[in-house]
Amino acid sequence: MAARSQRPVNIGRLFHWAAEQGRPTVMHLDRPFDIAPDSGTRFDVPALAATVEDAAGWLYGAGLRHGDRLAIVKENHYDFILLAAAAARLGALPVMIAPIRSEAHIRTLLTRISPKVLVMGTTVLERMTAAGVALDDPGMTLVAVGEDRPGLPGGTLRIDDVRGGARPPVRFRGPHEPMLVTHTSGTTGVPKLVVHSPATTLAAVPFRIESYRLPLMTSRPQDVVASGISFAHNRNLSWTNGTLFRGPRKMVILSDPGLENVARMLAAHPPTSLEACPNVFQYWEELADTRPELFAGVRRFISTFDAVHPRTVRKFLGASRVRLPLWAWGVGQSEIAGIAAGVATRSMVRPGKPRAHDATNVGFPPLVRVKVVDPETGRKRPRGKPGLLMVRTKSRCLTYLGEDDRHRAKDQGRWWNTGDLGEYAGYGRIRLIDREVDMIPGMSSIELESTLLDRLDRASEVIVLGVPGQPPIPVLCMRDDALDPQEWDRACRGLPEMDKPRLVPWDEMPRTATWKVRRGNCANSCWAPATPTAPASGPDPRRASHHHTTHRDDRIHHERGVISRVVPARSHRPPERRPGDAAGGGPAELAVLDPDGPVRIGLAGGVRTRHLPRQTGQAGGDSRLRGRGQPRLGVHPLPDPGPGRCATPDQPQLVPGRLLHPPADAGLRMEGLSRHELRAFRWMVFGVIAWSAVFHIMTTYELKDATGIYTGTGLNVFLSLSFIFMLGWRGSSLGQSMYVALAKGIGSFFAGWTVLVMYPGHHLFIFLFLTVWTIDAAYCVLLYRKVREEGRSPWAWNRGPAEVPDDPGGPAPAGAPHHEEREAAVRGAASG
Numbered sequence: 001m002a003a004r005s006q007r008p009v010n011i012g013r014l015f016h017w018a019a020e021q022g023r024p025t026v027m028h029l030d031r032p033f034d035i036a037p038d039s040g041t042r043f044d045v046p047a048l049a050a051t052v053e054d055a056a057g058w059l060y061g062a063g064l065r066h067g068d069r070l071a072i073v074k075e076n077h078y079d080f081i082l083l084a085a086a087a088a089r090l091g092a093l094p095v096m097i098a099p100i101r102s103e104a105h106i107r108t109l110l111t112r113i114s115p116k117v118l119v120m121g122t123t124v125l126e127r128m129t130a131a132g133v134a135l136d137d138p139g140m141t142l143v144a145v146g147e148d149r150p151g152l153p154g155g156t157l158r159i160d161d162v163r164g165g166a167r168p169p170v171r172f173r174g175p176h177e178p179m180l181v182t183h184t185s186g187t188t189g190v191p192k193l194v195v196h197s198p199a200t201t202l203a204a205v206p207f208r209i210e211s212y213r214l215p216l217m218t219s220r221p222q223d224v225v226a227s228g229i230s231f232a233h234n235r236n237l238s239w240t241n242g243t244l245f246r247g248p249r250k251m252v253i254l255s256d257p258g259l260e261n262v263a264r265m266l267a268a269h270p271p272t273s274l275e276a277c278p279n280v281f282q283y284w285e286e287l288a289d290t291r292p293e294l295f296a297g298v299r300r301f302i303s304t305f306d307a308v309h310p311r312t313v314r315k316f317l318g319a320s321r322v323r324l325p326l327w328a329w330g331v332g333q334s335e336i337a338g339i340a341a342g343v344a345t346r347s348m349v350r351p352g353k354p355r356a357h358d359a360t361n362v363g364f365p366p367l368v369r370v371k372v373v374d375p376e377t378g379r380k381r382p383r384g385k386p387g388l389l390m391v392r393t394k395s396r397c398l399t400y401l402g403e404d405d406r407h408r409a410k411d412q413g414r415w416w417n418t419g420d421l422g423e424y425a426g427y428g429r430i431r432l433i434d435r436e437v438d439m440i441p442g443m444s445s446i447e448l449e450s451t452l453l454d455r456l457d458r459a460s461e462v463i464v465l466g467v468p469g470q471p472p473i474p475v476l477c478m479r480d481d482a483l484d485p486q487e488w489d490r491a492c493r494g495l496p497e498m499d500k501p502r503l504v505p506w507d508e509m510p511r512t513a514t515w516k517v518r519r520g521n522c523a524n525s526c527w528a529p530a531t532p533t534a535p536a537s538g539p540d541p542r543r544a545s546h547h548h549t550t551h552r553d554d555r556i557h558h559e560r561g562v563i564s565r566v567v568p569a570r571s572h573r574p575p576e577r578r579p580g581d582a583a584g585g586g587p588a589e590l591a592v593l594d595p596d597g598p599v600r601i602g603l604a605g606g607v608r609t610r611h612l613p614r615q616t617g618q619a620g621g622d623s624r625l626r627g628r629g630q631p632r633l634g635v636h637p638l639p640d641p642g643p644g645r646c647a648t649p650d651q652p653q654l655v656p657g658r659l660l661h662p663p664a665d666a667g668l669r670m671e672g673l674s675r676h677e678l679r680a681f682r683w684m685v686f687g688v689i690a691w692s693a694v695f696h697i698m699t700t701y702e703l704k705d706a707t708g709i710y711t712g713t714g715l716n717v718f719l720s721l722s723f724i725f726m727l728g729w730r731g732s733s734l735g736q737s738m739y740v741a742l743a744k745g746i747g748s749f750f751a752g753w754t755v756l757v758m759y760p761g762h763h764l765f766i767f768l769f770l771t772v773w774t775i776d777a778a779y780c781v782l783l784y785r786k787v788r789e790e791g792r793s794p795w796a797w798n799r800g801p802a803e804v805p806d807d808p809g810g811p812a813p814a815g816a817p818h819h820e821e822r823e824a825a826v827r828g829a830a831s832g
Contacts, residue, residue: 007245009203010172011081011180011237012052012088018244019049024221025244027251030265033079034121034146035159045244048082055086058159060168062141064117066091071113072232073097073106074121074145076513077255080231081240083119084180091171092116095181095193095401098232098513099124103131105190109183112193112402115140122146129153175199181401182234184334185305185512187519193401194334196234202241204395205367206337210242216326217300217343219246219273226271228254228262228280230514234334235304239275248273257515259287266294275302278329279515281312282453283460283506286479292319301327305514307432308360309450314349329360331432335397336416338366339389340430351454357447361432362425368393370430371415372423378412383424386433390415445472448495455491460506463517464498473499475517477506713768716748720775724782733787738794741783745776 008017018025027048029041036051043051064070070087072080072094080096087094095113099121100106106128110118118140120128126149128135135142135153143157173179175198183191201207210218219225225248229235243251252269254262257280266274274295276284281303287294299322301313313327327349330341342363349359369392372381381387392415400407410417425431434445445464452462452474461477476483483503492498510518692715723744727736752769787794 009175009198009201010088011085011198011202012170012172014202014241014244015045015049015052015082015085019046021247023244023247025247025249025251027078027253028265028269029078029253030255030261031077033082034074034077035079035083035119037147051079052082052085052089054163055083056089056168056170057165058143058163059083059086059092059117059119060090061162061165062117062143062157064090064092066171068092068116069113070094071097071110071115071118071120073099073110073124074119075099075123075255076231078231078236078253081236088172088179089170090168091173093178093181096232097183098230100186100191100513101510103128103133105186107133108190109193110135110137113181117141117143119143119145122149122152125149125152125156173198175203178398180234180237182232182334183513185514185516187512187516191512192403192406194234195398195401197398200395200397201234201237204337204393206393206395207238207241209366210238211245216324217328219243219248221247221249223248223272224250224252224269225273226252226254226266226269226275228257228274228276229304230277231255232513233305234337238337257283259284263287263291263294270294270297272297273300273302274298275304277515278303278306278308278312279461279511279517281308281316283515285312285315285460288315288319295319296321298322299325301325302329303327304330304332306516307331307446309453310349310357310360311450311453313344313360314346314351317344317346317349327360329363330366331361331363331420333418335410336368336391336393336418337395338368339370339391339418339420340364340422340432341366357450358425358431361446362429363432364429365391368395372430381423383426386421386423389418389420389422389430391418392416448472451495452491456487461509461517463519465519467499471497471499474501475509476501476503477509478503481505710765710768713752713765713772716772717768717775720744720748720772720779723779724775727779727782727786733783733790733792736783738780738783738787741776741780745773745780748772748776 006017008014023045025045027043029043032039032041033051035055039047039051059070064087070083070092072083074080076098084094084096095109095115097106097109100109106124114137116139118135118137120135120142122144123146125135125144129151136155141157141162142153142155143159143162144152145159177197178195179198180196180201181193182196183193185191212218219242225243227239229239231253250269252265252271254265254276256262257276262284281301295316296319298316298320301316301320308327308329313329317325317327324345327344328341329344330338332338340363342359344359347353371390371392372385372387373379373390374381375388390412396416397407410419421433423431423433432446445466448464449462452464453459456462456476456478458479459476460479461475463475465473465475467473481503483501488501512518695711695715723736723741727733748769752765752773755765756769784794
């Protein structure tokens with residue numbers, strides 16, 4: 001087998017290198033290649049390399065030479081990359097253009113390219129001819145591929161007309177010279193032609209991630225890998241590189257996203273990995289509902305190009321029958337590859353889970369550097385403050401073909417202006433909010449559209465368009481092209497005011513080559529409102545505005561032009577701001593009506609949330625720090641004002657946060673224990689320490705364990721078990737912290753690893769170390785579940801004690817101390 005250092009970085013060598021390695025992969029097509037219509041639908045890797053070799057021969061016969069440009073405009077199929085590889089072997093520059101719906105845009109792109117040879121699909125060529133667009137550029141050779149069509153322009157050549165010449169010489173370009181040109185989605189107008197070199201694609205780490213052996217994330221020899229993306233996109237190159245290197249059993253190509261075609265291919269070749277564009281997955285949800293067996297064996301779903309909605313992820317993960325299916329998503333751009341990526345599981349997107357949107361729009365930068373800056377000043381934004389996403393990566397494109405000035409405008413030195421809005425979400429993660437050009441003031445269209453999709457089961461597409469001077473316009477694609485008025489009323493309950501919905505069939509929605517919706521075209525379309533089937537949507541304008549939004553999963557709050565997410569709430573009723581509360585003066589309070597009782601939400605600095613148990617019927621919440629200096633939230637019960645009315649409290653009852661505890665109890669968090677229990681616990685700790693010291697000294701002499709690695713690790717086994725016993729004995733998370741649990745587990749791991757490096761070959765120590773680390777991991781999981789069961793956040797700082805009833809089976813006995821009295825007694829005991 002060839003050495004890893006000999007892996008190709010030029011697309012022209014990719015298929016020949018894979019054939020030389022003896023990769024056993026077989027590719028299955030849903031229809032024959034446009035450049036090889038008589039070769040069937042089954043290709044092994046040597047057959048793919050032979051197809052590239054044949055294409056290079058007839059392209060050379062058409063006049064393509066080293067340094068020339070080749071334009072490829074045809075129907076979506078995998079042979080895009082085969083033609084690009086053939087042109088790269090000649091030293092030419094291939095430009096892949098998807099079958100854009102606008103003939104004028106195609107003509108504009110061809111003018112920028114000035115190709116020596118134009119390979120165009122017969123369907124696209126027929127459209128261009130019908131639209132009266134001329135393709136008679138001087139010095140350009142037009143070669144038509146695909147099925148025969150009547151009325152092709154004169155002078156059009158077919159493949160057989162240019163085949164049969166001499167074998168062309170192979171001349172690759174340098175690693176930093178242009179190798180491949182793709183184009184952007186073009187959601188805002190004419191797409192931009194993105195120029196890449198070998199150094200910015202196959203030689204860059206982001207393009208090679210899928211070729212590394214990553215658990216659960218990369219292909220295995222027995223896998224069946226299916227893809228239904230836009231094959232004219234740069235993503236096809238990275239997918240092909242990783243798939244050919246890992247060598248799965250099958251590659252299944254889905255060039256047509258139609259439901260019948262996809263069902264036929266997946267039934268014939270059940271995949272274990274399935275990739276498509278997010279909007280295509282939305283369209284396939286009908287298959288997940290009606291034929292879930294097609295996705296039963298999929299253990300990895302992949303979506304790229306754009307953000308994906310939680311409902312889509314939930315449906316497909318639910319259709320899979322494997323034990324732990326994963327949804328790997330990534331958001332990037334043609335110019336720079338990835339911006340953020342993440343992995344979602346079933347539990348992360350389950351119905352009703354707070355912040356389920358974060359599972360699909362909060363991710364880590366994939367081996368690139370990302371910063372959030374103020375769009376006006378360029379200064380770095382703190383955590384929780386939205387701004388413009390800037391990316392620094394070695395996979396950044398060279399330029400825009402024919403538009404160097406536009407490239408220079410987005411090139412900020414070593415940083416690239418993505419034009420996307422996001423914010424820091426903590427732990428190195430990035431939360432995606434919107435495209436800058438698609439931003440609707442006061443809200444996140446991504447989360448609003450996800451909410452509508454969750455509530456409209458039959459919707460295959462939901463787009464909310466921001467129109468200046470009027471409410472946002474929802475555009476819907478329904479499976480049966482019908483919308484019930486009551487269904488729409490229920491969907492918009494608690495959401496901001498919107499205009500009447502527009503119903504558009506899925507195949508008539510203006511889309512890009514990657515099936516993204518062209519929002520600009522939607523806004524300019526004169527679609528009539530869907531009346532009388534859909535009434536006016538949204539709540540009473542007097543009760544809500546676009547500045548405050550409430551829905552089932554979470555509340556989106558916009559204050560002073562900054563988007564922040566507030567604590568989860570189960571209310572569907574719109575919030576109401578008190579007239580006397582200004583944005584900048586005093587604590588801002590909101591009163592909402594919750595199904596389990598009204599609660600007050602107060603914003604004030606230095607305030608900690610009172611955590612109330614969900615089993616008592618009171619609303620609970622935890623404080624979420626939105627950045628340094630940002631206020632925290634307090635949630636408190638209020639008397640019921642009566643049906644149909646919002647609570648309007650006079651003064652907030654805020655609980656001051658305890659900042660410090662005595663040093664002896666700061667780490668242990670012994671709130672809730674009586675004075676006697678606290679004293680007993682301290683004596684127990686001191687006794688265990690004293691006994692362990694004597695035990696260690698004695699075993700040092702008996703076992704000749706001078707370093708103490710065996711005795712120390714053996715004691716850690718009992719110490720780790722004591723944490724689990726404590727959790728079970730108390731029946732709650734009282735006095736326990738996820739941070740302490742994680743710190744212990746991480747400390748045990750690195751301590752054991754250090755000893756293992758210093759003293760290799762100690763098998764008993766390895767056994768004890770694995771035992772300790774397994775128990776610590778089990779304790780972290782059990783504690784996390786217990787805190788979540790209590791209705792609180794495991795990661796909240798200065799978390800108050802849980803409300804544990806004295807008698808779980810009935811009410812508290814008479815004379816039992818209230819929660820406030822017990823808390824005050826504990827504070828007195830801790831300080832005394």
